[in-house]
Amino acid sequence: MRIATWNVNSVRIRAALVADFLERVQPDVLLLQEIKCEAHQFPGDAFAAAGYRAEVFGQKSYNGVAVLSREAVEVRARGLPGEAEGAAARYIEVGLRDVIIGNLYLPNGNSGGADGFQAKLDWMARLRVHAAALMATDRDFVLAGDYNVCPTDADYAKGALGADDALVRPESRAAFRALMWLGLTDAVRALHPAETLYTFWDYQAGAWQRDRGLRIDHALLSPRMAERLESVVIAKAERDRTQPSDHVPVMVTIGD
DNA sequence: ATGCCGTTTGTGAAACGA
Numbered sequence: 016m017r018i019a020t021w022n023v024n025s026v027r028i029r030a031a032l033v034a035d036f037l038e039r040v041q042p043d044v045l046l047l048q049e050i051k052c053e054a055h056q057f058p059g060d061a062f063a064a065a066g067y068r069a070e071v072f073g074q075k076s077y078n079g080v081a082v083l084s085r086e087a088v089e090v091r092a093r094g095l096p097g098e099a100e101g102a103a104a105r106y107i108e109v110g111l112r113d114v115i116i117g118n119l120y121l122p123n124g125n126s127g128g129a130d131g132f133q134a135k136l137d138w139m140a141r142l143r144v145h146a147a148a149l150m151a152t153d154r155d156f157v158l159a160g161d162y163n164v165c166p167t168d169a170d171y172a173k174g175a176l177g178a179d180d181a182l183v184r185p186e187s188r189a190a191f192r193a194l195m196w197l198g199l200t201d202a203v204r205a206l207h208p209a210e211t212l213y214t215f216w217d218y219q220a221g222a223w224q225r226d227r228g229l230r231i232d233h234a235l236l237s238p239r240m241a242e243r244l245e246s247v248v249i250a251k252a253e254r255d256r257t258q259p260s261d262h263v264p265v266m267v268t269i270g271d
Numbered sequence: 272a273t274g275c276c277g278t279t280t281g282t283g284a285a286a287c288g289a
Contacts, residue, residue, distance in 0.1 A: 075279090231289080
C-alpha cells in the first residue's frame with residue numbers, strides 16, 4: 016500500500032497539479048492538507064478523472080483536509096476527540112482494508128501570541144491521547160500530514176527559522192517526542208536517519224533556490240506498519256513546478 | 272528588525288501562513 020501526504024496550500028488553485036501527480040505516481044491514498052475550501056467547493060471531478068474518490072473535511076477559506084483514494088474508504092472521524100464544535104478542520108481519519116489512516120494539519124502556533132502557541136500544544140496533546148487510544152486497539156495505523164514541527168536541528172536549514180519559532184520550540188519538540196514515545200516510527204528517519212531532507216521551502220527570500228527548507232511533513236507508523244515499511248519518497252521535484260505548493264508530497268510504501 | 276511570497280475574501284486591504 017502506498018500512502019502519500021501533501022499540504023497543497025489551496026486545492027482549487029492546484030487541482031491540475033494534484034491530478035497530474037495522481038496520474039504519474041498513482042498512490043493508493045493521497046492525504047491533502049490546507050485545501051482552503053468547503054466540501055461543496057472541492058474539485059473532485061479533476062481527481063475522479065484520474066480514478067480517485069474523495070472524502071473531505073473542509074471549512075471556508077482556511078485549513079481543511081481531504082483523503083483521495085482509488086478504493087472506497089470508511090470515514091472513521093472528522094475532527095479529533097475533544098475538539099470543540101466548529102473547531103478548525105484539521106483532522107480526518109479513514110479505514111482502508113486493515114489499516115487506519117489519520118490525516119492531520121497541526122496548528123502552526125506562531126500566530127496569536129502565547130494563546131496561539133498554547134493552542135498548538137493543546138492540539139498536540141489531543142493527538143497524543145488519540146494516538147494512545149489507537150495503540151490500545153492493536154490495529155495497524157498511520158498518522159501522516161503537516162505536523163508543523165521540525166523534530167531536531169537536523170530538520171531545518173540554518174537561518175530558515177529563528178530559535179524561538181513555534182516549529183522548533185522545545186515545547187513543540189517535547190510534544191512530538193511524547194507522541195513518538197507511544198511506540199510510533201518516523202518513516203523518513205527509519206530509512207534515512209542522517210540525510211538532510213526537507214518537505215517545505217518558503218515562497219519568500221529565495222528559500223527554494225537556496226535550499227533553506229524545513230522537514231515538517233511526517234508519516235508516523237504503528238509498530239507493525241513500521242515492520243512492513245519498504246520505502247519512503249519525498250517528491251522534491253514538485254517544488255520546481257509552475258505555481259507550486261510550498262510543501263512537497265511525502266510517500267510511504269507499506270508491504271503486504 | 273522587517274519584508275521578502277502566496278491564497279482567500281471580495282473587489283481594498285488584511286488575515287494567515289512557517
